[in-house]
Amino acid sequence: MDTLKVLTRIVLPTFGKGVIIRRPAVEGLAERFNLDLTAVRLMQQLRQKHGPAPLLLKIPFRPQLLLLDPRDVELVLSQSPEPFSPATKEKRAALNHLEPGNVLISNPPRRAQTRPYHEAALATSERHHPLACRFQTVIDEEIERITSTHERQELNWPLFATAWFKIVRRLVLGDSAREDKGLTDLLNHLRGRSNWAFFLRKDAKLLKEFRRIVQKYVDRSEAGSLVGFGSKDHLVDLPSQIAQWLFAFDPAGMATFRTLALLATYPEHLAAAQAEASSREIERPLTRACFLEALRLWPTTPAILRETTTEIAAAKVEAGTGLIIFTPFFHRDDANLKCAHRMEPSIWIDGNDALPLNGFIPFSAGPAICPAHNLVPLVATMAIGAVLARASIKLTSPRMDASALPGTLNHFTLKFDAQRSPSPAARTPKALQRPY
Numbered sequence: 001m002d003t004l005k006v007l008t009r010i011v012l013p014t015f016g017k018g019v020i021i022r023r024p025a026v027e028g029l030a031e032r033f034n035l036d037l038t039a040v041r042l043m044q045q046l047r048q049k050h051g052p053a054p055l056l057l058k059i060p061f062r063p064q065l066l067l068l069d070p071r072d073v074e075l076v077l078s079q080s081p082e083p084f085s086p087a088t089k090e091k092r093a094a095l096n097h098l099e100p101g102n103v104l105i106s107n108p109p110r111r112a113q114t115r116p117y118h119e120a121a122l123a124t125s126e127r128h129h130p131l132a133c134r135f136q137t138v139i140d141e142e143i144e145r146i147t148s149t150h151e152r153q154e155l156n157w158p159l160f161a162t163a164w165f166k167i168v169r170r171l172v173l174g175d176s177a178r179e180d181k182g183l184t185d186l187l188n189h190l191r192g193r194s195n196w197a198f199f200l201r202k203d204a205k206l207l208k209e210f211r212r213i214v215q216k217y218v219d220r221s222e223a224g225s226l227v228g229f230g231s232k233d234h235l236v237d238l239p240s241q242i243a244q245w246l247f248a249f250d251p252a253g254m255a256t257f258r259t260l261a262l263l264a265t266y267p268e269h270l271a272a273a274q275a276e277a278s279s280r281e282i283e284r285p286l287t288r289a290c291f292l293e294a295l296r297l298w299p300t301t302p303a304i305l306r307e308t309t310t311e312i313a314a315a316k317v318e319a320g321t322g323l324i325i326f327t328p329f330f331h332r333d334d335a336n337l338k339c340a341h342r343m344e345p346s347i348w349i350d351g352n353d354a355l356p357l358n359g360f361i362p363f364s365a366g367p368a369i370c371p372a373h374n375l376v377p378l379v380a381t382m383a384i385g386a387v388l389a390r391a392s393i394k395l396t397s398p399r400m401d402a403s404a405l406p407g408t409l410n411h412f413t414l415k416f417d418a419q420r421s422p423s424p425a426a427r428t429p430k431a432l433q434r435p436y
């Protein structure tokens, strides 16, 4: 019965919302029926009933261990790719539609080849990517375009997304990709197929076309773009790696937009973020912490999956068993967290972006941690700052209670009243004032 409950109340809604690309209608339903917090409640009941040890779900042909204790989360993530491999059957089936050679679904020897490509191009260990100066220019230009048309206007997802995906294409592929909306549409189509994983045949023709276009930008290798900054190691199957960058900037945009909603809900943090936006400093710790809070409260990767590569005799776990880390449970566990349902930027203010022992893992943790875990908060804080420097914002939909934030926040339907600031401060942060 418990396995059935997990399948219907956790697995089904998570996959229904779309793991690779969100389905707006299901996201709307999840918000309306509070499905994410219902899933957290079920996890809490399971922990109470069975204890905090990993719970084996006896799903026919695909047993899965459900992790219930942050200490196990830390242990499993720190031991990737062996014995806990990120390349699970489910992920391979999904990502095969879009990026068959991606690091995420690679075996250990292949991972050892592909992971360094991402770490170098995305400057994983650097707080500020070497191209930060150029990022700021691009972000300022695109946000200026959407905020300068009217003195007062509605800022909604379709408007924000127009700017966001131009930013993404320019940062990843270069300025010549700015208007290539066709590529984003093609990517989204393939992501839509990825959502169906095993249940849909691969569209080899469309995938070939997508890879051809990405390769064209790789060959162009524009200065100031991430593809230009990365190495040209064709052994790593560049289109497969770059597909992940293009796709993963979509959740980064959702979380950026949700951060604006959070800030608009907490006036004291909004004022502090506005001050950071006008301070001309590249390091904006409060804005960054609020962005990480948006990812904690509404994780864009709700399920981090692993698969055992060997038998773990001590735990009676067979090789090939799946492991599920359902992040909303750890991020919103109000049995253990006072701040479960409100924003608490102080969690992140000392500069961390992964606290696995506390169960806070928006970018995962360990050797397979998202290699953009520094890049994404940088780009997001720049975009948030660019909006706040140009407009004062008020959240008009939905209404949010600062002491009891909703389990799901549908980014597609967020709306702000944006009033152009009297003297729009199109400021370039101090540390960035050097010619690109």
Ligand code: HEM
Pocket (backbone or CB within 6 Å): 086, 103, 104, 105, 115, 118, 122, 244, 245, 246, 248, 249, 251, 252, 253, 255, 295, 300, 301, 304, 305, 362, 363, 364, 365, 367, 368, 369, 370, 371, 372, 376
């Ligand atoms: C809100 C934005 C993002 C979040 C929350 C996020 C989170 C994650 C998570 C949880 C993983 C899985 C790690 C694991 O299995 O342990 C991951 C993997 C990855 N992410 Fe991100 N990511 C984001 C954006 C990006 C962006 C923009 C890029 C590239 C520009 C990127 C590149 C990657 C890559 C290449 C991997 C595979 C890493 C590996 O398997 O070694 N991510 N990300």
